[in-house]
Amino acid sequence: xxxxxxxxxxxxxxxxxxxxxxxxxxxxxxxxxxxxxxxxxxxxxxxxxxxxxxxxxxxxxxxxxxxxxxxxxxxxxxxxxxxxxxxxxxxxxxxxxxxxxxxxxxxxxxxxxxxxxxxxxxxxxxxxxxxxxxxxxxxxxxxxxxxxxxxxxxxxxxxxxxxxxxxxxxxxxxxxxxxxxxxxxxxxxxxxxxxxxxxxxxxxxxxxxxxxxxxxxxxxxxxxxxxxxxxxxxxxxxxxxxxxxxxxxxxxxxxxxxxxxxxxxxxxxxxxxxxxxxxxxxxxxxxxxxxxxxxxxxxxxxxxxxxxxxxxxxxxxxxxxxxxxxxxxxxxxxxxxxxxxxxxxxxxxxxxxxxxxxxxxxxxxxxxxxxxxxxxxxxxxxxxxxxxxxxxxxxxxxxxxxxxxxxxxxxxxxxxxxxxxxxxxxxxxxxxxxxxxxxxxxxxxxxxxxxxxxxxx
Amino acid sequence: xxxxxxxxxxxxxxxxxxxxxxxxxxxxxxxxxxxxxxxxxxxxxxxxxxxxxxxxxxxxxxxxxxxxxxxxxxxxxxxxxxxxxxxxxxxxxxxxxxxxxxxxxxxxxxxxxxxxxxxxxxxxxxxxxxxxxxxxxxxxxxxxxxxxxxxxxxxxxxxxxxxxxxxxxxxxxxxxxxxxxxxxxxxxxxxxxxxxxxxxxxxxxxxxxxxxxxxxxxxxxxxxxxxxxxxxxxxxxxxxxxxxxxxxxxxxxxxxxxxxxxxxxxxxxxxxxxxxxxxxxxxxxxxxxxxxxxxxxxxxxxxxxxxxxxxxxxxxxxxxxxxxxxxxxxxxxxxxx
Numbered sequence: 199x200x201x202x203x204x205x206x207x208x209x210x211x212x213x214x215x216x217x218x219x220x221x222x223x224x225x226x227x228x229x230x231x232x233x234x235x236x237x238x239x240x241x242x243x244x245x246x247x248x249x250x251x252x253x254x255x256x257x258x259x260x261x262x263x264x265x266x267x268x269x270x271x272x273x274x275x276x277x278x279x280x281x282x283x284x285x286x287x288x289x290x291x292x293x294x295x296x297x298x299x300x301x302x303x304x305x306x307x308x309x310x311x312x313x314x315x316x317x318x319x320x321x322x323x324x325x326x327x328x329x330x331x332x333x334x335x336x337x338x339x340x341x342x343x344x345x346x347x348x349x350x351x352x353x354x355x356x357x358x359x360x361x362x363x364x365x366x367x368x369x370x371x372x373x374x375x376x377x378x379x380x381x382x383x384x385x386x387x388x389x390x391x392x393x394x395x396x397x398x399x400x401x402x403x404x405x406x407x408x409x410x411x412x413x414x415x416x417x418x419x420x421x422x423x424x425x426x427x428x429x430x431x432x433x434x435x436x437x438x439x440x441x442x443x444x445x446x447x448x449x450x451x452x453x454x455x456x457x458x459x460x461x462x463x464x465x466x467x468x469x470x471x472x473x474x475x476x477x478x479x480x481x482x483x484x485x486x487x488x489x490x491x492x493x494x495x496x497x498x499x500x501x502x503x504x505x506x507x508x509x510x511x512x513x514x515x516x517x518x519x520x521x522x523x524x525x526x527x528x529x530x531x532x533x534x535x536x537x538x539x540x541x542x543x544x545x546x547x548x549x550x551x552x553x554x555x556x557x558x559x560x561x562x563x564x565x566x567x568x569x570x571x572x573x574x575x576x577x578x579x580x581x582x583x584x585x586x587x588x589x590x591x592x593x594x595x596x597x598x599x600x601x602x603x604x605x606x607x608x609x610x611x612x613x614x615x616x617x618x619x620x621x622x623x624x625x626x627x628x629x630x631x632x633x634x635x636x637x638x639x640x641x642x643x644x645x646x647x648x649x650x651x652x653x654x655x
Numbered sequence: 656x657x658x659x660x661x662x663x664x665x666x667x668x669x670x671x672x673x674x675x676x677x678x679x680x681x682x683x684x685x686x687x688x689x690x691x692x693x694x695x696x697x698x699x700x701x702x703x704x705x706x707x708x709x710x711x712x713x714x715x716x717x718x719x720x721x722x723x724x725x726x727x728x729x730x731x732x733x734x735x736x737x738x739x740x741x742x743x744x745x746x747x748x749x750x751x752x753x754x755x756x757x758x759x760x761x762x763x764x765x766x767x768x769x770x771x772x773x774x775x776x777x778x779x780x781x782x783x784x785x786x787x788x789x790x791x792x793x794x795x796x797x798x799x800x801x802x803x804x805x806x807x808x809x810x811x812x813x814x815x816x817x818x819x820x821x822x823x824x825x826x827x828x829x830x831x832x833x834x835x836x837x838x839x840x841x842x843x844x845x846x847x848x849x850x851x852x853x854x855x856x857x858x859x860x861x862x863x864x865x866x867x868x869x870x871x872x873x874x875x876x877x878x879x880x881x882x883x884x885x886x887x888x889x890x891x892x893x894x895x896x897x898x899x900x901x902x903x904x905x906x907x908x909x910x911x912x913x914x915x916x917x918x919x920x921x922x923x924x925x926x927x928x929x930x931x932x933x934x935x936x937x938x939x940x941x942x943x944x945x946x947x948x949x950x951x952x953x954x955x956x957x958x959x960x961x962x963x964x965x966x967x968x969x970x971x972x973x974x975x976x977x978x979x980x981x982x983x984x985x986x987x988x989x990x991x992x
Contacts, residue, residue, distance in 0.1 A: 423876040424690075426790040426813030426849055431877075495672030496791035540769055540799075542792035544812065 225643065226250050226264055232272035232604065236279060237576035238583070238593030247277060249600040252643035256596060268650060270638065272604055278575050279594050280312025280601030280641065281557055282582040284480055285402075285456055286531035287549070288314065288345070289621075290336060291329065292321025297533040297621035299333065302553065303342035305620035307647040309554045310603030310636040311529075313591055314343050315582075318350035319377045325350035325361045327369030334370065342646045344601070346586075348402060351376040351390050358382050360390055367399050372586045373454070375402035378503065384441060391451035400586055403442055404456045405463070406504060410434035415544045417459075417505040421490040427544065430505050432460040439463055443470045446477065454585045455479040457530055459504035461514030468523045478585040480526035481515050483559040484550060484626065486568075488512075492626060498539040498546040499626040502530075519577060520569040526581035529556040533622020551622030555613065557603070558632040565633060600643035609635040675797055682986040685797045685806040686979050688815040689856035697860050701825050703978035704971070710747060711974055720981050721750035724781040728754045729796075730809070731768075731787040736945055737809050737819070740969070741784045744976035753780070768792075769799060776801055781987070782980065783807070790814035790849075805983040807976075813849050819944050820853035822975040824861060826968050827899055830940055834858070840867040840893050840935075841884075842925060843903035843952050844874045846914075850944045851903055852882070859883045869893035870925065873914040890925050894934045901942045902927050905952045918951050928954045932962065940964045 227249040234245040234257075248256045248264060255261055283306065289297040306314055316333060318324035324333070330347040337345035349371035353359045357380050366374065374394055381387045394401045411434040416422040418429030435458065443466065446453055455467060458479055467479045484502070489509045492500045500506055518524040532549025539546045557578065564574040583592025591599045615628040638648030673691030678684045683696060692700075710718055726745040728738050738754065745752045757771060775783070782805045785793045790812030797806040810816040824834075831837055839858055845851045845868050858866045859882075868879060869887045880886055887893030894900065905921060915921050927941065941953075941963045949955045958965060 418877045420878040420881040423878055424852070424882065426811075426815070426852055428790075428813075429877060496794050537767065540767070542768070542787060542789040542795045542811070544789045544791065 225252075226267035227600075227640070227643065227645075228260065228264060228267045228269040229272050229277060229602075229604070230269060232275050232277035234277045234594060235572055235575055236594040237572045238279065238580040239595055241594065242572055247594070247602075249602075249640065249643045252600055254594055254596050254598050254600050270604070270650070274606075274608075275637065276605040276607055277594075278310070278603050278605065279579040279592055280603050280639065281310050281578040282313040282315070282586075282588070282592055283311050283531070283553065283556060284315050284454075284526055284528035284582045284585065285317055285348075286314045286529050286553060287319070287533065288316050288333075289533060290320070291332060296535050296538070299336040299345060300340035300342075301619075301621040302531070302533065303337060303340040303345065305553045305618065306343040307639040307641065308619050308636065310557045310605065310639055311553060312343055312601035312603070312639060312641045313346060315346045315348055315372065315586070317348050317377055318375060319355060319379075323350050323354050324348070324371075325353050325355070325366070327365055330366070330369050330371055342641065344641060346370070346372045348372065349374045351394070351401060352381065352386075355379050357386065360386075360393055363394055363399060364397050367397055372588065373400040373402050375404070375456070378404040378406040380408040384445070387441075388445045388449060391445055391449040391453070395449055395451040398452065398587075400452045400454055402454045402456050405435050405438040405442060405458070407434045407438050410437065413544075415501055415505065415548070416493050417490045417507040419490050419508055421493050425493070425496065427493070432462055432507070432511075435460050435504060436462045436466060439466055443475065443477070446470070446475050450476070452476045452587075453478075457482045457485070457504065457528070458515070458524070459485055459507050459511065461511045464514050464518035464523055468518065471523065478526070478581075479518075479524050480528050480581070480585070481519060481524045482530035483527050483552060483556050484530070485515055486512065486519065486527070486563060487559055488626060496543040497626060498541070498543055499550055499624050501539075501543055501546050501548050502550060503548040516563070516568050519563070520573070525577065526585055527556065527560050527577045528582065529553050531620075531622075532624075533620050534624045535621075536623070539624050549624070550626060551618060551620045551624045553620055554618055555625065555627050557636065558613075558634065559627075561605075561634045562632060600640055602638075602640045603636050604638040604648070605634055606637045607634045609633070609637075611635055675794070678986055680986070682989075683982050684986065685793075685808075686817050686983060687793045687797055687806065687808045689817050689820055689853050689860060692860065694860055694862070697821070697824070697857060700821055700975070700978050700982060701828060703982060704821075704825055704974040707747075707974040707977040707981075708971075710977070711970065716747050717749055718747065719749045721745065721748035721984055724750045724984060725779060726750045726752050726782045726784060726980070727775055727778075727780045728752065728784045728809075729757060729775070729786070730755065731757045731785075731792070732810070733758065734786055734810070736969070737786065740972045741807075741809060741976055744973050744980060747973070748977055748980055750782075750980070753778075768796070772796060772799060776804060780804060782983065784809050786810045788812055803987065807979060807983065810849055813847050813852070815853045816849040816944075817853050817857075818972070818976050818979055819850050820857040821979070822968060822972040823854055823901065823942060823944070824857045825975050826942065826964055826971050827940070829971070830964065831898060834861040834863045836864050837899060838865045838867065838897040839863055839899040839901065840869055840887075840897045841901045841903065842869040842890065842893070842927065844905050844909065845870050845879060845903070846874045846876050847906065847909075848903050854901060855882045855884055867893050867897065871915070874909075890931060891934055894931055897935045897939055899940055899942065900927060900932065900935055901944075902947070902953050904944065904946065905948060907948075922951055926950070926952055926954060927957050929956055929960070932957055942968060945969070
């Protein structure tokens, strides 16, 4: 049985975009002279791009009726498909004191992210279409980034009873996941994979064994030993991953392994993919830059789950990203209120505010020669679109959704935690220097970030 | 309508994690861990403690160094011995002492650690002596206290217990003198022990010839050898020719965590008996941070035997804590002068 094509929840904000005055054509855009980098279609060239009615209309030759289109001179800039963030907590519903869909969607588009995937660990849990509709409405009201829902794999994420997967998928959920929370037993995991495979739904798995990671808050290694922090061994990730791969052999489910942290896990994924399993995998941006060393001063912003591991693990993650074993970089965004991090390290809540560093950290990988620029951009666009089976975004072909980010590649800036747009200021990257910054972002052809120049008359 | 209120800015973390122990002029402000003190400061603390030993022997056991200062014992985890020796040390320096057992008061009412701290700070405290069951708690408190307040770590989770380690090396120095030719063995539950971690740092800071740890694999943390120790699983092998044996307390709940089968097996393999002690050098001393579980990690005949210096450790602890308090407060006296 197959469901209708997976487009996610369609977001078409009804209100007019900012900066649009009466009498001007808000729908049509002419982005002139940008270096268009579209890894999904192998494009890297200086082009003129024309947007109409939320879609990419044409390249280079203006279509008819574009005389009054709004024009942006984008010479010297890079135009990339809008970033798709595979896993970003928006804290709504349920933890609005930390952040809201509106606050995080604004932060997202300021950093070139046009699509946010919301994991199901909201309160109430995203295990019904009603919650998905609520989130969709909040996203529409915010009128910024598109928000796609990842439904719960089990009712209440309790790992005991399957969720209504088909209904969730029909209601717009692009994937299903039990987050890192445990399943009752392996039999239930197997059945969940089988049932999801019936409808061709991607299952997102975050491998973390509950007993091996119990009370843990740091990578088992020399730093945790010195600081006396309860450790989380690598086997907390690899043991459940090995079980998952064994189950995949029998179920044929499409699985995405989210946010691996260890060299051993990269090797296992590489082998499973070589064996032809329908497995994709991702890594969070901060895991490519930080290591256990950063935990050294009990920095609560480096209290993360999975924990920051050794430099050798970090290098293996970079290698896995470069060779394509890890196809996606995501933010693992977890905005917190200040109090959540104001406690002794083990008592703080894990997670960092990552939306505004996702693209900068990934561009920095290209700058440092870890992988070519177009590959780096692919990990943020084509990679997550393929992992979720989204065909409408992640690329810049004519007819695709006009989700775009325009980057000034020469802008040098340093990150100040106090000026983040996200409601969560919990970043370990305070004071880091970056080159390249998003100047404009379009979602469905509407300018949602950046100042529009006067329209051509 | 949102209510706005201004919170104090939280300082961003310094690149050197332990620089926080010193003030801008390089004077000791907090004692959180042995790391970062270096041999100069450790020696200075031990020398100062040596001077205070004579105070302890006087009839009037008081000096006026901390007169008018308030020391607050902030214990989030129960302790009798450590709290008592800190209290005695502060009183012998003529400070006013306040004992707060937080586990039974504010924490259970949902007050945050920081709120508790601010309230006590408002009572014009000059020094916090902190014990907490979470690693990094003393460091966290030191980051958030007012500039005039000093923080002494009296044990945080599995991380550090610096005054215990200082009193241990003080005891060793008084008996053995030079550290460079010494072999020191630490035996037992290294994994959960803040005492062991601080002892290892202190012994290595003083250039000890060899520091050994002796334990089954389940009671050793990962990469423990990177702390600068030689690892032994066989106690008989590990005790051979050592000058100092330090036994650690074994918490009974370790059996339930699946780390050990039984107390009996642990005692048979890792308990210190006269027979095993005979493998060490004839003049070897036996230490224990207390409270000892007799018959679990140490045999009574050894604990009470001629080689045991366990009670000396306790009395030395007062002088060492006086030294640390006096040194941390010295900068205040200098600033006021």
